[in-house]
Amino acid sequence: MDTEKILVTGGTGMTGRRLTRLLRERGTEARVGSRTGTPRFDWHDQKTWDPVLEGTTAVYLCYHPDLGFPGAGEIVAAFAARAARHGVRRMALLSGRGEPEAQKAELAVGAEFPGLTVLRCAVFAQNFSEGFLYGPVLEGTVALPAPDVPEPFVDLDDVAEVAARVLTEDGHAGELYVLTGPASVTFTEATRLIGEAAGRAVGYQEVSAEEFVSWAAAAGLPEDEARGLAALLGQILDGRNVEPADGVERALGRPATAFAEYVRRAGAWRS
Template sequence: MTNSAQNIIENGLTLVLGGTGKTGRRVVERLEALDVPVRMGSRSASPAFDWEDETTWAPVLHGVEKVYLSYYPDLAVPGAAQVIAAFTAKAAEAGVRHAVLLSGRGEDEAQECERIVQESGLAWTVVRSSWFAQNFSEDYLLDPVRAGEVALPAGDVPEPFVDADDIADVAVAALTRDGHAGEVYEVTGPRSLTFAEAVAEIGRAAGRDIAFVPVRADEYAAVLKEHGLPGELIGFLTYLFTTVLDGRNVRPADGVRRALGREPADFADYARRTAASGIWNT
């Protein structure tokens, strides 16, 4: 499927869950630029949305035609499948027609959530993502990069980091153009890098010396706990580094090309663009 083969379809109200997050806010910006009616799904929006409060679901689903389904903190955390099952049932009851699910590549629990959405009775599209490049600039790795030392329980297994802008472009295409229903798009960058290589790319782009230090998973979890991260998030991050980052996701995939008819952004392009913003300056 390429842009040339797609037709823009009539778009009703679209609910973007996680609308202030890394991918959600980008999806919102793109939909608004296309004059698509958008409802933000977040605790700070009105009406407010909270994954942990089922009473907030019906108000945000009222009148909605399509949903960008991004679950926080991740589909791999315990209990996510039950929540996704309950939400998609509510969405179907409310008259939602199409759900675009942000999923995780190589996560068995996320694939279970994919099956739930696929069997929900809704039209569906799955955007199955590799590791976000923006974790280095918009998440838990920003402070270590600024400090000049990134310590992670990641060895020599490479990962094809994906740019969140590419994820948003694929999601918006699925939400606004025909031909994407029933597709699973594995979205990655065009090449795989180890975390040490990714940190080195950032250092070159930022003109700074940034060290990568491999640590044990238990050491990493202890540091996260000292910094006050919740146990659920610590468990998820440890799971990613010890289970998902085992080589199963080394090979880049063609999801961006299939969905958009172009190549995905390279990590070096992300690093140069982000360095120019000054966010990695000390």
């Protein structure tokens, strides 16, 4: 039996590091694809692609900053074609729920790798504890360019477990798994739960896109990424993703993790 070697692009990111750890815990060789990895990997430098694909049997595709950003689909599709030429047998693509450009990218990648498995995700719960919302939580106000709509936040540990299954087991080729939590909560409800767990007042505020960009840029995000993120949030948080999906349960045979359970487990905001 051939030894599995799985390339995890974005391997130092929020999903990638979870997936890498999970694969290694299960005895599977995982290669971290990043600009600081060995060999080095960069989405925008095709000279780095072949070295990380050498001997690889499966690939997790995670494009930064987001698959819905301009040009992302073309880059990831070209990489998928290169992976197919290297003999990669399984591939999972991290995509975004309710993002038309991300869905176009899914089709482009699938055309190059017909056995592609798509993991289409809702907003990550861990954005509050590890991502761009962590600082605002500590400051007491989460402000986004979106109304206070319900969102079925997905737990990244669920996403990583689904990805691990897809990349190491047969039976997932060509599947689309829409990954969400089991129920939707508004941002007001989410921040209230976090505040109760953290022992501090945390609330939600809707702001304009320009206000959000100014805040994000001041926090260190490049302005083009801040503007792209503002546009993306305004799009996906318009009510289109309110209903939970069953992708986690279909892939894992168990219910998805509830947001309240994520908050109980996270503990990142406690002093």
